[in-house]
Amino acid sequence: MKTLVFLLVVAFAVGASAQQCQCKTMKWATCDGNPCECFHPVGTGERQALNCTNLIPKCILMKVEMYRSRAGMSVRGNIGGKPVETAFVDNDGIYDPDCESNGLFKAKQCNGTEECWCVNSAGVRRTDKADKDLKCEELVETHWVRIELKHKETTGAVDPAQLKTAIGNAIQERYQLDKAFVTDIEYDKDARLIVVDVKKAVGDRKADLSRMAYYMEKDVKVLPLFMDTKKFEPNVAGQKLEFDNILVYYVDEKAPTFTMKRLTGGVIAVIVVVALAVIAGLVVLFLARRRERAKYEKTQVRELDEIQQALS
Numbered sequence: 343m344k345t346l347v348f349l350l351v352v353a354f355a356v357g358a359s360a361q362q363c364q365c366k367t368m369k370w371a372t373c374d375g376n377p378c379e380c381f382h383p384v385g386t387g388e389r390q391a392l393n394c395t396n397l398i399p400k401c402i403l404m405k406v407e408m409y410r411s412r413a414g415m416s417v418r419g420n421i422g423g424k425p426v427e428t429a430f431v432d433n434d435g436i437y438d439p440d441c442e443s444n445g446l447f448k449a450k451q452c453n454g455t456e457e458c459w460c461v462n463s464a465g466v467r468r469t470d471k472a473d474k475d476l477k478c479e480e481l482v483e484t485h486w487v488r489i490e491l492k493h494k495e496t497t498g499a500v501d502p503a504q505l506k507t508a509i510g511n512a513i514q515e516r517y518q519l520d521k522a523f524v525t526d527i528e529y530d531k532d533a534r535l536i537v538v539d540v541k542k543a544v545g546d547r548k549a550d551l552s553r554m555a556y557y558m559e560k561d562v563k564v565l566p567l568f569m570d571t572k573k574f575e576p577n578v579a580g581q582k583l584e585f586d587n588i589l590v591y592y593v594d595e596k597a598p599t600f601t602m603k604r605l606t607g608g609v610i611a612v613i614v615v616v617a618l619a620v621i622a623g624l625v626v627l628f629l630a631r632r633r634e635r636a637k638y639e640k641t642q643v644r645e646l647d648e649i650q651q652a653l654s
């Protein structure tokens with residue numbers, strides 16, 4: 343009986359300490375020791391140490407995800423629009439990134455291949471793909487993200503006046519980013535679309551918008567990266583909002599340098615309309631000219647007749 347009690351106490355103590363040594367911001371991490379240290383493998387015999395006090399840098403998260411998908415482990419289960427012409431979305435998705443030791447992205451990324459491109463501080467491609475001699479002079483900072491969130495049906499109406507506070511508070515609590523960075527909110531109740539602008543000053547290198555956006559994308563699209571299984575659910579005057587969809591636009595301190603290789607449907611439509619208008623214009627001009635000439639010829643004939651009459 344005594345031993346049983348002893349064992350129970352030990353088991354409880356181990357359980358309690360194990361519960362304390364865990365990674366709140368990264369559910370796949372392995373943690374142990376005293377002081378508690380957490381890591382995740384990123385290659386054979388290669389461990390990535392994780393500081394679970396903060397959100398994990400996006401570059402390191404992507405490395406971990408690539409490792410997990412290679413190893414066959416689980417990874418992932420309009421109003422608004424571009425805020426400025428230079429904004430862009432992430433069309434590439436995940437790749438195996440090169441990170442600095444502090445977790446920042448290296449400016450040039452090659453995904454372990456001969457094909458390389460330059461990224462911004464959120465790790466999103468901002469140039470065309472090129473060969474491995476490509477030069478990326480600096481890591482260009484993303485200073486503005488526009489997040490378009492589509493919320494699920496709600497029972498009551500959503501009060502737009504309360505949205506900014508609610509979203510700001512939820513972001514600050516969950517993603518450790520000061521709500522002062524949430525500068526603007528727009529709401530379209532019919533589309534159930536909330537457009538959230540998160541902006542920092544140009545030159546600010548302290549706040550990291552990419553982590554917040556990435557954790558939020560995972561929360562909405564797949565499953566949370568956090569240990570706890572709570573959701574991102576802003577509370578708008580007592581009503582919790584859940585989301586179906588998220589789209590993130592990135593605005594960098596310097597405009598991206600994509601070339602227009604592929605014409606999008608919209609651009610093609612515009613070109614077709616312009617071409618048709620030009621053709622229509624030419625036809626009208628041609629017909630007008632012909633009519634004018636006909637009139638001129640007729641008057642000439644009449645004048646000649648008059649002259650002949652006068653002469654005769």
Ligand SMILES: *[C@@H]1O[C@H](CO)[C@@H](O)[C@H](O)[C@H]1NC(C)=O
Pocket residue numbers: 393394395396
């Ligand atoms: C983790 O980050 C916190 C806050 O930035 C810092 O105070 C702490 O020293 C870091 N821990 C380690 C082990 O680097």
Ligand SMILES: *[C@@H]1O[C@H](CO)[C@@H](O)[C@H](O)[C@H]1NC(C)=O
Pocket residue numbers: 434435436437438453
């Ligand atoms: C990176 O490489 C992986 C295969 O290793 C591929 O599935 C993925 O699409 C690549 N990503 C990019 C952005 O090239």
